[in-house]
Amino acid sequence: MAQTALHTTNDTEFAPEAPFGDAWGPALMGPFAPVMDESVWDRLEVHGEIPADLNGVYLRNGPNPRFAPQGRYHPFDGDGMIHAAQFENGKVVYRNRWVRTDAWQEEDRAGQATHHGIRETLKGRTDKRLKDAANTDVIGHGGIALASWYMSGEIYMLDPITLETLGKAPYAKRYGGGFSAHSKVDEQTGELLFFDYWNEAPYMSYGVVAADGTVKNHVPIELPGPRLPHDMAVTEHYSILHDLPLFHNEEAMALGRHKLQFHPEMPTRFGVIPRYGASHEIRWFEFSPCFLYHVVNAWEEGDEVVMVACRYMPERTARGDIDAERTARNIAELKMRSRLWRWRMNMKTGEAREEQLDDRFNIEFPSFRAEQTGRRTRWGYLVDHDPDILHWTGIRKFNTDTGECVGEFSDGAAHTWYSEPWFAPADGGTREDDGYVVAFAWNQATRQQQLQVFDARDVSAGPVARVMLPRRVPVGFHACWIARKNLARARSA
């Protein structure tokens, strides 16, 4: 069995940058190479000062295969690993730990990979099983961290401080379904708003779980066919579900292959359903065809439901038509060309309007003041996205009312690899941007891993604190911030 050191500390060697060799190419090398141990560090060198009013934990999920993959590899395949930075009274502790999914535990016993990835042909193959890696998203609900996968799957609960896997969420059994990455938490009510999708009719469901785990609503959502939504949005009274014209190629799916197809002849549809609504209460609004990965935030303005998101710009042919094939291929390979966009849905008149907010910056992986989820916000914090590779070269602050970029920071764009930043409110702050932006930053040129803390009011000023980490944090996906008051709530419950 391959040996994996668990909770090793005081080893200052950086992990090798190709632990499985080069057979899988750049997807598992350099900044993408997994780390092979779990660690806790509490005496870290800090340049600058960790703000005393920054208290809580920044969690970042991402793929980190423990064993050499069986067959072809895609970043959605690797075992989920959480990297955490816990801030308390001007001090910081770093931890990293795998999510103990069922697949992780099985492979732990076997001492090798026993599952295959999404690029493999799986249909009718009992020797090939897909891994629910819980590697895509992490959110805080009721003081517990929830890790989930990009395709709807299990919900794994984690202690947000120790990162110990606490098992699967019991309420999933109560509603009898899966759970997609990008389910949302309304921090003001403590509710978890989730969606689930699969390949048989009605193809989607939507539900609400209270902070105590009670399932308050769970209804089927009928779609015209199997779809691949990535995100949802919520407002104070509604949830917004996505039916996008990018989904599995049907012929390939019949053969068990994972191939995406973009349909420029179909509209993008957003379904607005009252938070506790029944299936028939959903209202669909049609917009220009697009794909979108990530919503910044949504809210209500009078009769309108407003959603701001990063809209993937379909690829064009030399003649200016949408190049459906190249669009689908790039999305499958996580090559993003996206722009900040706003959609408005009038619940009274049925009117649907959309507008591009900015046409200069390829931005993605948004965050905002999550206490304001579903309520109007003005500030979004996003990454500068390299259009050809999953490489985030800098951080930008946007005014999502005007589309103006009001702050930017890059620490040597070509060499620096940021993680998804998250906004962390300052204790006692009253304005929307009273707080900090927290992100990991790996410098491939100097082989230095930092945790950077920015004053959210002035991102362009650069980090107010740089924490030197003795571990590389590989390229990953989503992050979240759980404030100390929300951690305390769970621990005293």
Ligand SMILES: [Fe+2]
């Ligand atoms: Fe995502």
